[in-house]
Amino acid sequence: MxxxxxxxxxxxxxxxxxxxxxxxxxxxxxxxxxxxxxxxxxxxxxxxxxxxxxxxxxxxxxxxxxxxxxxxxxxxxxxxxxxxxxxxxxxxxxxxxxxxxxxxxxxxxxxxxxxxxxxxxxxxxxxxxxxxxxxxxxxxxSNRYFDQALCTGLTITDEDIDALCKAMKEQAVKNAHTEEQKASIKDVGKQQLRSWGVLIERDGKDYPSNAFAILTGNGGLHVATQCGVFKGTTKSVFVDRREYTGPIWEQIDEAFQFVLRNIHLGATIVGIYRQDIYEIPPDAIRELIINAMVHRSYLDHGTIQVAVYDDRLEITSPGKLPMGQTLERMKEGYSKIRNEALAHAFAYMNLIEHWGSGIPRIIDKVKAAGLREPEFIGGEVDLRINIYRGQIDGTVDLNSPNTAVKLPLNRRETADKVPANEQEQQIYKYVSENAGITTAQAMKLLGIKQRRTREILVKMVEKGWLRKEGASRSTIYVKNTEGR
Structure with a gap:
C-alpha cells in the first residue's frame, strides 16, 4: 500500500x-x-x-x-x-x-x-x-504453548487419567461419520496423552498440563461458555442466559443445543417426507463453536460468548489472533495453532478434521444456505464472528422433484409436532417404542450428565411432546397424546 x-x-x-x-x-x-x-x-x-x-x-x-x-x-x-x-x-x-x-x-x-x-x-x-x-x-x-504447560495446583490420579481416556474414546466414536471410521478408532492411553502434551512426565510420574484441566473442566482454570438470547440487536434486553462448565465436549454440545433452541426452524418436504431445516446450517454452528474452543486464548480469563440476536448469531472468542495469523489468512484456510495439545485431542475425538479447513467450510455452508458471508471482527483483543439470520420464505417450487415448503417457526414460541434436534429425537423415538423413559435411561441413551438430561426432558414436557408421571425417584416421562 x-x-x-x-x-x-x-x-x-x-x-x-x-x-x-x-x-x-x-x-x-x-x-x-x-x-x-x-x-x-x-x-x-x-x-x-x-x-x-x-x-x-x-x-x-x-x-x-x-x-x-x-x-x-x-x-x-x-x-x-x-x-x-x-x-x-x-x-x-x-x-x-x-x-x-x-x-x-x-x-x-x-x-x-x-x-x-x-x-x-x-x-x-x-x-x-x-x-x-x-x-x-x-x-x-519462546515458541511454546500455554495448554502444554504444567497446570499448577491440580493433582490427578491414574483413575483420573483412565477416565479421560475413556471419555475421549467415547466422544471419538460418537462423532465418527461412518461405521468404517468408528471401527478404526483406537484406544487412547498415557503415552498418547504425553506425546500431545496433555500429560507431562517427570521422574516417572505423570502431571497434568493446562490441556488436561481444560478438557476435563477441573483445576484452577475457569473455563466456561456463556450463552444468551437478546431482544433486538444489542445486549440491552436479554431473554435467556446460561453458563456452561465441565468437560469441554459437554460445553460444545450444550452451547450448540442452546443455539438450535433459539433460532428459527422450518420444514422441507422431500418427496412425501417432512424434514426440519434451520435458518442457519447446524453443521456451521457446531464447527464455529468448536473452532472457538480450540483456538481461543486460555491465558485470557474471559469466556466464550454465544449470543443470539434478532438479526444474527454472534460468537466471541477471547484473545488476540496468534502470531502470524490475520483475519484474511484465516478465511483462506491458513491455520495457526494456539493450543497444540487441544488440537491433537480434538482431532482424535473427531471434533475437527483437517487443521485450517474449518473456517472456509463454515463460510461455504453459510453461503450455500442463502445467507450472507459470515462477518469477522477484531483479532487484536478478541475475535467475533457474526452469522446473519435470514428470513425463511414460503416459496414453493411445484416443478421441483423435491418440493420444499419452508414454514417459519420459532423454537421458543412453537410446540412442533415432532422434536427437531438429535437428542430430543432420540428420546422421543425411545419413548415411542417403549412405555416411557426415566432420567437415568435418558442419561445412558444420550451419554450426558444428569443436569443436562433433566433440562432436555423438562423442555420436551413444556413443548407438549412428553408428559411427566410420578414423582421423585419414580418419575417417568411418557408420550403426550393429549390434544394430538
Whole structure:
C-alpha cells in the first residue's frame, strides 16, 4: 500500500508524525507495539490530524533518519531493526520507518522495563499491554504453548487419567461419520496423552498440563461458555442466559443445543417426507463453536460468548489472533495453532478434521444456505464472528422433484409436532417404542450428565411432546397424546 493510498483511506497499523518528536518515547511505544503485533509504519513529515504533507528539507532529512535508527536501537529490547526509507509525496520528502512483525516477543522499552514497557496495538491505537497479553507474548516468543504447560495446583490420579481416556474414546466414536471410521478408532492411553502434551512426565510420574484441566473442566482454570438470547440487536434486553462448565465436549454440545433452541426452524418436504431445516446450517454452528474452543486464548480469563440476536448469531472468542495469523489468512484456510495439545485431542475425538479447513467450510455452508458471508471482527483483543439470520420464505417450487415448503417457526414460541434436534429425537423415538423413559435411561441413551438430561426432558414436557408421571425417584416421562 502506497502512502497516497494510506492518506486516501485508513490503516490501523500506520501512524503519522509531523516532525521528529524531541522525546523519542513518544513514538517508541508504537515501535514496540508494531513489533509485538503484525508490524506497521511510522511516517514522519505528515500531520497526524489533518493528514497534511509537511515534509523535510533535504539538508536535514538524512540526519533525522540517523536519529530515528539510533533511538530505536538504544530504546528497545530485544533489538528492533527498522527499515527506514525516504519517499516523495506531493513533491515533498517524508521518512518512512517500517517495523516488521517480531519473533522475540515481548518487545519493550528498556527504560520502562518489561513490567511497564510492553505496548500493543488495539483498534488502531497503541496501548500498554496487560498481564495476560504479556504472558501471551512470552509464549509466542519462546515458541511454546500455554495448554502444554504444567497446570499448577491440580493433582490427578491414574483413575483420573483412565477416565479421560475413556471419555475421549467415547466422544471419538460418537462423532465418527461412518461405521468404517468408528471401527478404526483406537484406544487412547498415557503415552498418547504425553506425546500431545496433555500429560507431562517427570521422574516417572505423570502431571497434568493446562490441556488436561481444560478438557476435563477441573483445576484452577475457569473455563466456561456463556450463552444468551437478546431482544433486538444489542445486549440491552436479554431473554435467556446460561453458563456452561465441565468437560469441554459437554460445553460444545450444550452451547450448540442452546443455539438450535433459539433460532428459527422450518420444514422441507422431500418427496412425501417432512424434514426440519434451520435458518442457519447446524453443521456451521457446531464447527464455529468448536473452532472457538480450540483456538481461543486460555491465558485470557474471559469466556466464550454465544449470543443470539434478532438479526444474527454472534460468537466471541477471547484473545488476540496468534502470531502470524490475520483475519484474511484465516478465511483462506491458513491455520495457526494456539493450543497444540487441544488440537491433537480434538482431532482424535473427531471434533475437527483437517487443521485450517474449518473456517472456509463454515463460510461455504453459510453461503450455500442463502445467507450472507459470515462477518469477522477484531483479532487484536478478541475475535467475533457474526452469522446473519435470514428470513425463511414460503416459496414453493411445484416443478421441483423435491418440493420444499419452508414454514417459519420459532423454537421458543412453537410446540412442533415432532422434536427437531438429535437428542430430543432420540428420546422421543425411545419413548415411542417403549412405555416411557426415566432420567437415568435418558442419561445412558444420550451419554450426558444428569443436569443436562433433566433440562432436555423438562423442555420436551413444556413443548407438549412428553408428559411427566410420578414423582421423585419414580418419575417417568411418557408420550403426550393429549390434544394430538
Amino acid at each position: 502506497t502512502i497516497e493510498e494510506i492518506l486516501a483511506g485508513e490503516s490501523k497499523n500506520v501512524e503519522f508524525k509531523e516532525d521528529l518528536p524531541e522525546k523519542s518515547i513518544k513514538y517508541m511505544k508504537s515501535v514496540v507495539a508494531f513489533a509485538n503485533g503484525t508490524g506497521g509504519k511510522i511516517i514522519f513529515g505528515i500531520a497526524d490530524k489533518t493528514r497534511e504533507v509537511v515534509g523535510f528539507d533535504k539538508e536535514d532529512v538524512f540526519k533525522k533518519m540517523d536519529t530515528i535508527a539510533n533511538a530505536v536501537s538504544d530504546s528497545c529490547e530485544p533489538a528492533i531493526i527498522p527499515d527506514i526509507t525516504l519517499q516523495t509525496v506531493d513533491g515533498k520528502t517524508v521518512i518512512v520507518a517500517e517495523i516488521s512483525e517480531g519473533r522475540q516477543r515481548p518487545y519493550y522499552i528498556k527504560a520502562l522495563g518489561r513490567e511497564g514497557g510492553v505496548y500493543v496495538r488495539v483498534a488502531g491505537t497503541t496501548r500498554l499491554a496487560d498481564e495476560y497479553m504479556i504472558k501471551e507474548l512470552l509464549f509466542e516468543g
